[in-house]
Amino acid sequence: MTPRSFLRAVLCASMIVAASASAAADVVPQVARIRTFYETLLDTMKEAQRTPVRARYAKLEPAIRATFDLPAMTRITVGPTWTTLKPDEQQGLVEQFSRFTIATYASRFDGYSGERFEVDDTTEVRGANQVVRSRLVRPKGEPVTLNYLMHASGNDWTVIDVYLSGTISELATRRSEFGTILRSGGAPALIDSLKGRTEKMLAGTPAPS
Numbered sequence: 001m002t003p004r005s006f007l008r009a010v011l012c013a014s015m016i017v018a019a020s021a022s023a024a025a026d027v028v029p030q031v032a033r034i035r036t037f038y039e040t041l042l043d044t045m046k047e048a049q050r051t052p053v054r055a056r057y058a059k060l061e062p063a064i065r066a067t068f069d070l071p072a073m074t075r076i077t078v079g080p081t082w083t084t085l086k087p088d089e090q091q092g093l094v095e096q097f098s099r100f101t102i103a104t105y106a107s108r109f110d111g112y113s114g115e116r117f118e119v120d121d122t123t124e125v126r127g128a129n130q131v132v133r134s135r136l137v138r139p140k141g142e143p144v145t146l147n148y149l150m151h152a153s154g155n156d157w158t159v160i161d162v163y164l165s166g167t168i169s170e171l172a173t174r175r176s177e178f179g180t181i182l183r184s185g186g187a188p189a190l191i192d193s194l195k196g197r198t199e200k201m202l203a204g205t206p207a208p209s
Helices: 003-026 029-046 053-067 070-084 087-108 170-202
Strands: 116-126 129-137 144-153 156-164
Touching: 029 053, 029 116, 029 129, 029 144, 029 156, 053 087, 053 156, 053 170, 070 087, 070 156, 070 170, 087 170, 129 156, 156 170
Parallel strands: none
Antiparallel strands: 116 129, 129 144, 144 156
């Protein structure tokens, strides 16, 4: 290679690196967060058939805790009753709701048949929050829409609700269910219920719908 050819090669490589860096910088932070989560989730799905559910839980836990604001999701799910609970009851609910959420993903995404996740490049503004739109694309069957409501958490963005089929709030569904338990047995009953359901999923029982 001549000196001139070498210089051209170096310049071209520099331009490619600069373009890649610019493209990465242009990715909306909320979108980048969901795509990173999906990378871990898809890897877990591909290994699910030879990985026990507890091992899938361990792999997904860091990604879910980084992506979802689990304490905020617990407060939203419990609703107005939250302010009447004792600090230790609030802490217990956050802990068990977090474990329940992680176990649900570990149990529900238990195989891989060529699925892929698609995430829109832009977000939808909803007041102080933003929605990231995505789809689970399956080789057979219609795509499943999964939209994420995200809020600013310090200098980062984290998920505070998931809209199944694009419009069905997962937390609204849980609130109705949890409210019944809270009214009949208070926070201790809900903590025990979440703990029991989590242990069943980790033992191999399918995740609740």
